[in-house]
Amino acid sequence: MTSSRIVGLIARREIRTRLKDKGFIASSIFIIVLIMGSVVFQVLIQSGASNVSVGVVGGPQKLSSAITEQAAVFGLDASVTEYDDEADARQAVESEEIDAAVIDGESVVVNESLDDSLGAAIFGAVNGLVLAERLADAGVEPDILAPVSLDVSALQPAADEADEKGLVAFISILLLYTLLIFFGQFIAQGVVEEKASRVIEVLLAAVKPWQLLAGKIIGLGVLAFAQLVIIFAAGLGGASAFDVITVPGAAIATVVQVLGWFILGFTLVAALFAVCGALVSRQEDLQSVLLPMTLILVAALVLAITAGQNPTGTLAKVTSFIPVLSTMVMPVRVSTGSVAWWEIALSVVAMLVAIAATVRVGGRVYSGALLGKGGRVKMKDALATERVS
């Protein structure tokens, strides 16, 4: 019988068992809801800040269009309504239909306080128009006021697109972290279950340890990947519906990239968690052996967030080549700045080498430790023990 058939059988069992496990389904739904929640939260923050509505009563001609233009300078999307009557405008402010009403180009009515950016936009608009009027009165051609176009060249481009990429990357990293911890736990628990129930003895009489390890990783990997795709699809759909990001292009590229890193990272982390799980024989002892692994993942998350703020720093550069850490740091670096192709290649190679080494050493530890009886097995002993083929 071929190895791939055996690995396939093992993977299939893992998938079927998990899909029937209420605990697994509940936790999966919880994660999806959690991630959706954080996307919606981002949506609320962003949409609250960028859309403003202003009422105008009297004042200079063109005031409405001037306010819209100025608001755009401050990154606000202003919709301006003209009112004939001051009382109507005040009424609209009170009922929160509009954020501010400009009366005769002289006073501003707001409900509680005037947003700084909006205030500056209104001030700029009124000022510009009044100034133009006065200059015209003084006989100066209004052309003099024609805006000078400033050519901006950014040293570190932080344009909209980069922002979007950054946002998607950040959410993706959070998602990666959550899923790695979550599935890592499930893998380790599954390994301990096989050891605690001693079914391992029946299994290893017929299959090789690495086949068992690979089957588990692939089975749970498929579930994790499916979950990730569901979350991304729903998340991107939701986010684009709310105009937080314009989906195509940047966001999709980031998502594809993250999915790729996820496959590599999941394989390595899952193998490491499985080996840790093999070292104990009771679920109660599991958390203590998993602690170091969990801490490494927390460190990776922190480093990834740091890298988001300073993608060109030495720390970000170095950690984007270290397996496990690179899973989360590299996608951030790629999405926020330009990374040379060879850097990505090097990072991927380092990851593949780590995976190969872990599966090799892991298979041995796995069989030595799995067949050991009782208590906690030391890594050294697990490597030294037993097992043929």
Place this chain on the structure above:
Amino acid sequence: MLEFDGLRKSYGTNLVLDDVSFAVAPGQMYGFCGANGAGKTTTMRIALGLARADAGQVRWAGRTVDLEVRRRIGYMPEERGLYPKMPAAEQLEYFARLHGMNAAAAKKSAAELLDGMGLGERSKDALEKLSLGNQQRVQLAAALVSNPDVLILDEPFSGLDPTGVDALAGNLAERRSRGVPVLFSSHQLDLVERLCDAVGILAGGKMVASGTVDQLREREADRQLRVVIPGCDGGWARELDFAHVASDRDGEVLLQLDDPSRDQDVLSAAMAAGSVAQFGWRQPTLVEIFREAVAA
């Protein structure tokens, strides 16, 4: 032929197996006996690749047992273990498929076995919901489900009720008749005596006795002659100078002869003493053979 050839194994300084050799022929039911800690489980685990022998090897049909051969072995470990939350039938199908069966054959075989064990109605229940004895039956089914060419069962009868014992014995006999060699360990020597074609006794890291039960009986040094003369005291026997009285109770006398060929002289003496109801060489039970072999 399932051959165990010169197995040697020690755990640290504890020499568990010291050159253990024996063979189980196709269609033979081999009872593997030995005191607690004698090394029966260790021997079986070596055959399944779950422990490494320091020296020696296990062969099936002349071929060193590797993973490919092991897939054709049905194994029941001493420490029972299956997936607690997985339904019995699903579990059996899974193991059958890992041993190389296709989906349809696995399903059929699992259903037949569970029905045969009276567990047909519970086949969809999670294993942990079954009673311990029934879990044990499922464990046996897991060893049998792939229609293996060889059976290695570590204490398969412990924990079964008498009907369970009969059902398993029947199942094993049926497989034996199809030429499957069956090696099983047991402490229930009466069962071994009843079921097995051959018996091996492990003690002090060596096979101290191996062969058919009859062969072992013949080897027995202290065979006893049993004479029953109802209502007669054993005084007549104590007067014989070539025999030694081992026991004398309610007219039943057990004698050991210096020279076994003089049994007819004993009969003459007995007939002179009274009316002989029973006379014959007593068959030692396997328990007695075991005690002697292990004590030696």
